[in-house]
Amino acid sequence: MKTRQVKVLGTGAYLPEKRVTAEDMDRRLGKPEGWVYKKSGVKVRHYAENESVSQMGAKAAFAALADAGLEAERLDCIICTNAVPEQPIPCTAALIQSEMKLGDSGIPCLDVNSTCLSFLAGLDLISYLIDAGRYDRVLLVAPEIASVGLNYSQSESAILFGDGAAAVVVGRTPAGESSGIVASRIETYGSGAALSEVRGGGSKLPSIAYEPERIADFLFDMQGEALFKKTSKLLPDFLKKLFGEGGVTLEDVALVIPHQGSAMAMRLLQRKLRIPDDKLMNIIEQHGNMIAASLPMGLHEAIRLGRLKRGDLTAVIGISAGLSLGGLLLEY
Amino acid sequence: MKTRQVKVLGTGAYLPEKRVTAEDMDRRLGKPEGWVYKKSGVKVRHYAENESVSQMGAKAAFAALADAGLEAERLDCIICTNAVPEQPIPCTAALIQSEMKLGDSGIPCLDVNSTCLSFLAGLDLISYLIDAGRYDRVLLVAPEIASVGLNYSQSESAILFGDGAAAVVVGRTPAGESSGIVASRIETYGSGAALSEVRGGGSKLPSIAYEPERIADFLFDMQGEALFKKTSKLLPDFLKKLFGEGGVTLEDVALVIPHQGSAMAMRLLQRKLRIPDDKLMNIIEQHGNMIAASLPMGLHEAIRLGRLKRGDLTAVIGISAGLSLGGLLLEY
The missing domain is CATH 3.40.47.10 (Thiolase/Chalcone synthase)
Structure with missing residues (x-):
């Protein structure tokens, strides 16, 4: 396999304010103290309240752009790589674009979904377009609100999840570099x-x-x-x-x-x-x-x-x- | 732009049995006969009953594979390019793969979503991977059941839609051909x-x-x-x-x-x-x-x-x- 000339230019994250500790979960599920942490390995997770994945995604995206030293307007593609969309229509990337005040920019938006592997699948796909010169400054953004879909009567799975967003800006590797x-x-x-x-x-x-x-x-x-x-x-x-x-x-x-x-x-x-x-x-x-x-x-x-x-x-x-x-x- | 070496190897379609005519819709919406056809240009559409998008997608996929003269097992990627998934988790492509009796094949599956443009966006993306030699026999499948999401009190939009599935198999253009x-x-x-x-x-x-x-x-x-x-x-x-x-x-x-x-x-x-x-x-x-x-x-x-x-x-x-x-x- 030929190495694809793709470089991570910046990364960013956003976590909702509300923290839910393992002890909070012990109480919620009626378990003895220590049960949730022992079972899940999760000490604390965040739960979103009154915010949407597009809002969370936009915050992570701006952090990643700042890290890359790049203006949002210079992006040439936005890919949302999360598992569950904000709403069934349209794609979540378009909603994130709008939330980023890029709603009149024309920057192409689409979603890539392979559940928990969406980011990996999206990066894998887009790396070929970057390597070929189609796009050069691509935002991959993965915001998730798991907390609305948890089944607290299935404690084994409910104790695992948290909400949050992460974003990565990728571009073509400059000549002389090896990324x-x-x-x-x-x-x-x-x-x-x-x-x-x-x-x-x-x-x-x-x-x-x-x-x-x-x-x-x-x-x-x-x-x-x-x-x-x-x-x-x-x-x-x-x-x-x-x-x-x-x-x-x-x-x-x-x-x-x-x-x-x-x-x-x-x-x-x-x-x-x-x-x-x-x-x-x-x-x-x-x-x-x-x-x-x-x-x-x-x-x-x-x-x-x-x-x-x-x-x-x-x-x-x-x-x-x-x-x-x-x-x-x-x-x- | 360099022409990407991608060839359409075969196409297929599947339509649910139930036919809903413009006159059926006139009656359903309480409109005078001829109103729906005049407004929409749609004489007849199909509505799915007791079947899922993965079942519909698998039928279209097999038709496309037959048209391409290709065994399903030889596919090296399956992309579902529809707007609304069968279920929130996992991605619809994995459900289609399972419906095609390829559930133990390991063939990579993912969804690409840009609502009505999902097929175009998916073909656009995957063409770079085919051109670069990553994949060579890719199934793009777009099954939709619009009928479950129509608002019959908004007749202007409800009269437009129909259900159905289409699939396309693409691969690398053989040497000497110009696709x-x-x-x-x-x-x-x-x-x-x-x-x-x-x-x-x-x-x-x-x-x-x-x-x-x-x-x-x-x-x-x-x-x-x-x-x-x-x-x-x-x-x-x-x-x-x-x-x-x-x-x-x-x-x-x-x-x-x-x-x-x-x-x-x-x-x-x-x-x-x-x-x-x-x-x-x-x-x-x-x-x-x-x-x-x-x-x-x-x-x-x-x-x-x-x-x-x-x-x-x-x-x-x-x-x-x-x-x-x-x-x-x-x-x-």
Whole structure:
């Protein structure tokens, strides 16, 4: 695979004000103190109140633009890479564009969706357009409000999630620099689609069919154990292929940025890849699983904290509903 | 712009059994006979019953694969390019993959959404990956069930839509052939987002907030006149740029395939581009506006009817909620 000439120009994040601690969740779910933290590894997460994903996305986007030293007007494409749209029509990227006061700019907007892997899939796709010279300053933005879709009677999944937004500005690597995407890979196994889903709210079971008695159909439903089992089987071969395509080994990687699905999912990845603690970006304790915002948030935090430096190779890896596995080897 | 080496290998379509005529709609809406046809230009449309978009999409996909002479197992990417997902999680492409009995194949799946322009945006994106050699046999599938989201008290919009699915298989142009994408362009004006929308059913106004009194928030809402006005202003400059980037004029184009938004929207495009009737693909009479399925359905019908032949240049052009304008110049 030829390295795609793509450089991360800036990253940004936004977290809603309201903090919900593990103890808050213990009380909400009627569990003994310590239960939520032990089960989830999440100490605190944020919940949005009276704000929309487009508002949250615009805030993260402006932070990323400031980090890149770029005026919003100079963007030439905006991609929303989240899992659940703000509203069914139009695409969320157009709403973010409008929220950014770019509503008359003509900057092309579209959404790319692969649930928790949306950011990875969006970056993977757009990197080819940047490499080919079609676009040069692209905003990828992933705002999520997981909290409206949680099923508190399924505590195993409800305790995992938090809200938030992260954004990344990417452009073509300047001549003489070495940033780029070395390899990327996505595999989807639709046979596992029902292991992690929200059944109601699309065309199959429309919102207007909602009745309080069937609320569970309209909330997140996860079969954690089956998901873990299926993933464990698929992951080793997937990782082997990803690293093989990149012609690199874990030794070459400075930092693995995993999707923060759950503490258990990250331990699985860590074991399968034999990743030492200092090479693993773990932000679940302070954020929970932020659906598609987790991967760009991990990247943002890694850069902000100095754990990923220019020239470093990072492996962005995740598992999402679908069921999909995704990986991307990026020289930052 | 360098021509991207992409070839349409096969197309397919699927229409639900139930036919709803203009006269059926006259009666449903309490209008005098002839009103619906005169207002919409739609003689008959199809409505899905007891079937899902993934089932419809799989049927269109198999038809496209048969047309391409390709086994489903040989696909290396599946992209769902529709406007409204089957369910909020996971992405619809994974559900289609499963419906196609490819659930254990690992074929990567993702959704690309730009409402009515989703197919155009998806083809635009993936053409770079095909040109670069990442994927070689990609299924784009656009199944839509518009009928569950219509507001029959807003007759102006309700009379326009129909359900259906279309699919296109694309691959790399073989050496010595000239198929390819000559130019493509998308412009989004989020300031027009509220002119064509479904507000409820995403994270902002979740399904679980649905109450019968606010049903209008969960159904399609269009401000036709304002949309027409805004589009009329933007279209001429957009088309000039699109054709300029391709270095071609309408003279070079064998057939314009417009999004079948409404008879009025197509007359506007026809007038602005001065398209003679025999160069315009108009399928609205038999299908209505099938949201994102309209563009690939137009392409499918154009090929099936012999109106687009190998070597011909076609201009695929549309306007979508967002508000977005999209155009793609394709040598078939």
